[in-house]
Amino acid sequence: MIATATVAIVIVCTAMILGVQIQISHNVLAQSAKSNATTATTTTAENTVVTVTPSQSTNKTFWISTVHLDGATTIHKGVACSNCTQNIPPHPAEAFPNTTLPAGSGLVLRPPNEAGAWDMRAFTFAPDQIVVNQGDTVTLHFLGVQGPHHEITVDGVGTFPLDRGHIHTVTFTTDKPGTITYWCHIHPPNMIGQILVLPKPA
Numbered sequence: 001m002i003a004t005a006t007v008a009i010v011i012v013c014t015a016m017i018l019g020v021q022i023q024i025s026h027n028v029l030a031q032s033a034k035s036n037a038t039t040a041t042t043t044t045a046e047n048t049v050v051t052v053t054p055s056q057s058t059n060k061t062f063w064i065s066t067v068h069l070d071g072a073t074t075i076h077k078g079v080a081c082s083n084c085t086q087n088i089p090p091h092p093a094e095a096f097p098n099t100t101l102p103a104g105s106g107l108v109l110r111p112p113n114e115a116g117a118w119d120m121r122a123f124t125f126a127p128d129q130i131v132v133n134q135g136d137t138v139t140l141h142f143l144g145v146q147g148p149h150h151e152i153t154v155d156g157v158g159t160f161p162l163d164r165g166h167i168h169t170v171t172f173t174t175d176k177p178g179t180i181t182y183w184c185h186i187h188p189p190n191m192i193g194q195i196l197v198l199p200k201p202a
């Protein structure tokens, strides 16, 4: 009799605890759903949402520019300019890093000149990452914008020179998923890009 009563009490207590937990879970879910709904409503109120039907074309064209990113600074603290319309704040001094960079002329660190100015240059492609599908016919227009001369290889396609102001175009078809790399022989290690080929859509 006592054993039966104990089992009954345990069952009732367990049910109560579970009930509370389920209730708490429902509350949390309700709050998160409400939160999402609020966000969605706000977004809708502030923006015009349109439905876009993506192109089904398997012909993909990209323009790839040669680029160098430059960061210039000085070892001296800048001087505040009180009468400049731009209200330029004084630039903090930056010590020259004396970093040993990887081999190749794609990364250039120029030490301070007579005025204390030094800079960092990094060559790259814009864009340096492209996504296509298996079976796509891909056209790449390489455009020489920065840097007077480049020697570029597109893996499996070919190697060609590219001077500033010139365009070199390659077209190929992707037969398998995977990665196709394009890079410049003059500006390693960072003037490199990848074409990610995704499996053919079902």
Ligand SMILES: [Cu+2]
Residues within 6 Å of the ligand: 123, 147, 149, 150, 151, 184, 185, 186, 187, 191
């Ligand atoms: Cu280059």
